[in-house]
Amino acid sequence: MHPAARSTDANLLRGRLTLGDCELTICSDGTYLLDGGAMFGVVPKTLWQKRTVPDEENRILLGLNTVVVRTGSAVVLIETGIGNRQPEKMRQIHQNQARLPESLAAGGVDPAEVTHVINTHLHFDHCGWNTSTAADGAIHPTFPNARYFAHRGEVEHGHLQLDRDKISYLSANYDPLIATGQMTLLDNDSIRIDPAIVPGISVEMFPGHTAQMMGVHIESGGRHACYIGDLIPTSHHLEPTWVMGYDLDPLTCIEQRKRFLARAVPEQWVVLFTHDHHVPAATLSANDKGKPVATPYQINL
Numbered sequence: 590m591h592p593a594a595r596s597t598d599a600n601l602l603r604g605r606l607t608l609g610d611c612e613l614t615i616c617s618d619g620t621y622l623l624d625g626g627a628m629f630g631v632v633p634k635t636l637w638q639k640r641t642v643p644d645e646e647n648r649i650l651l652g653l654n655t656v657v658v659r660t661g662s663a664v665v666l667i668e669t670g671i672g673n674r675q676p677e678k679m680r681q682i683h684q685n686q687a688r689l690p691e692s693l694a695a696g697g698v699d700p701a702e703v704t705h706v707i708n709t710h711l712h713f714d715h716c717g718w719n720t721s722t723a724a725d726g727a728i729h730p731t732f733p734n735a736r737y738f739a740h741r742g743e744v745e746h747g748h749l750q751l752d753r754d755k756i757s758y759l760s761a762n763y764d765p766l767i768a769t770g771q772m773t774l775l776d777n778d779s780i781r782i783d784p785a786i787v788p789g790i791s792v793e794m795f796p797g798h799t800a801q802m803m804g805v806h807i808e809s810g811g812r813h814a815c816y817i818g819d820l821i822p823t824s825h826h827l828e829p830t831w832v833m834g835y836d837l838d839p840l841t842c843i844e845q846r847k848r849f850l851a852r853a854v855p856e857q858w859v860v861l862f863t864h865d866h867h868v869p870a871a872t873l874s875a876n877d878k879g880k881p882v883a884t885p886y887q888i889n890l
């Protein structure tokens with residue numbers, strides 16, 4: 590077990606914050622382990638290991654944060670973790686715990702009351718609990734009354750099953766929802782015309798990690814939060830050039846990070862990190878060298 594995992598086992602609820610009329614609850618599917626080198630691309634280990642300590646197999650601890658937004662009559666879920674249908678071999682590697690249902694219960698969220706689910710992209714660690722597999726093998730929507738939203742280009746890319754990333758796209762996470770019409774597929778034109786999912790919650794294209802990755806904006810009462818998905822997966826990835834080995838287009842990532850930071854820093858957005866278990870929310874500022882740094886957002890539990 591990763592040395593940092595023990596202390597976090599029982600801590601499934603990552604925080605609550607209020608943003609104008611929106612109440613945000615940060616839930617979690619637990620933690621998982623990924624290779625530190627893959628998470629930091631060409632950044633030398635001597636640099637990244639000062640920020641996050643790898644275990645003896647060079648893996649680092651990551652979170653799987655799901656943000657639940659209550660606004661008006663809507664209950665909106667952003668991202669659904671890894672889920673529970675991973676093959677045993679992958680569970681051994683990742684040591685993930687499949688705890689989102691427990692976490693939602695701890696946060697007072699009934700799956701039946703969820704009205705909208707948004708997936709920033711369709712990698713296995715972002716949409717795993719979109720559906721659940723029953724004992725008889727049947728696949729059901731985990732959130733039976735929700736409309737799901739994902740980008741059409743992500744589905745099409747996943748269906749290609751390319752050598753580079755086919756392991757990341759598991760069709761059971763989205764195809765059954767598309768077949769029943771429960772998942773709405775967005776595209777760049779539809780987002781340009783109307784980016785809103787519900788009033789105050791909208792999506793925006795932030796390509797690079799994948800060609801069609803979306804960030805999710807939450808705006809209310811003059812406040813602004815943004816779930817930036819895998820464009821900036823943790824608070825250790827704020828430096829624009831510290832992109833991941835997983836990123837399909839690192840140069841685009843760097844440009845998109847700069848574009849994001851140019852708004853998030855001066856406008857004091859609350860940045861919601863998808864894979865940072867310890868700093869799920871932060872505001873950003875520039876240090877004396879002009880580098881972006883995170884100040885963990887004060888969150889109540």
Ligand SMILES: [Zn+2]
Binds near residue numbers: 710798819
């Ligand atoms: Zn991803």
